[in-house]
Amino acid sequence: MNKAQDYSTDGAEHHHPAAPMVEEITDFEVLEIAVRELAIERGLFTAEDHRRFTEFAESVGPAGGSRLVAKIWTDPAFKARAMENPVKACLEIGIDWSKPTGFGTPSDYTHLTILEDTPTLHHVVCCTLCSCYPRPLLGMSPEWYRTTNYRRRLVRWPRQILAEFGLILPPEVEVRVEDSNQKCRFIVLPVRPAGTENWTEKQLAEIVTRDCMIGVALPRPGRTTDVHPIQKARRPVHSSSAQCERHSHERSLQ
């Protein structure tokens, strides 16, 4: 038996190796605590408020969105309800947009739209103002989503940005960018990929990753994570440059 095996179930030895930790207290850590405690002292919020929002932040992730998409793909009646009233339909998969305050977080709510892709229409979501994001369904936004690089350029050159994510769409596919704001949130409903016929909801949910629901990736069988081992390109090409050229060409034709 491996020494690292957990023997705790029989009350015997417990040999987990300790996970590595950063063993120094940085001023950033101290600053975060100090600002928070002073805000609490001022009465700006309470420690209980903070605990609740921390719990909320740590409890949300993209799994809810994956379940929503998978259920829409497999259940036409649910799809009809979801497209009609997405927030209400989310309750059916255990996502309550009113948490944690009873009316959501002020920065998360109040209108959700499901953007349905088709073979000739692709949606991608951003927030040009700040970083509005459907947190109850997708969890916390990725850092790149918050950058001005993504936010400014996506609305101008969506194909270029998508190509930088490795998503190159043919010219016949229209790309539509939806700009979130404090009261309107969006999630992309990708086209169900071929090769997933007869799959269960659980199987389907596994290939609907966060990036697919933002619109910077497409679901496909075998792709169950947004993080992949890097594979050597067989025909290296700067895809975004190629897209730029195509984009310029398209514009010149208009």
Added chain:
Amino acid sequence: MSARSNVDFSRIALLEAIRSQENTWDVLAPRYGVTNPNPPWKTSLTAMCDCLDVSGALPTLDRRRAEDELAEAVYSDVPAPESQLLALAHTMLNRGLVSEGELASHMRIVRSRLEAV
């Protein structure tokens, strides 16, 4: 794009001292073999921003505008989420929600508490 935030870009000595230590998570984590992409205080920071929004003390849109501008003008060499934290503290100091003196003093108290044995 959004309107300007009216944030004051003047450097704040306390925050400059913190920034200059260059012990951001992207430096520390590999040094200790830690693979978590975010420091342990990141979720707490997110929750604090939500709380400030809920209370009306610092609405999200104001905070994010200021954060964007400060990230470009003052903290451009600081990675996230440290830049987000510095920008939040900077904005709160600007707005008088806390003062630099009391923040420095409270940081000393917090550090002594965390280092207590």
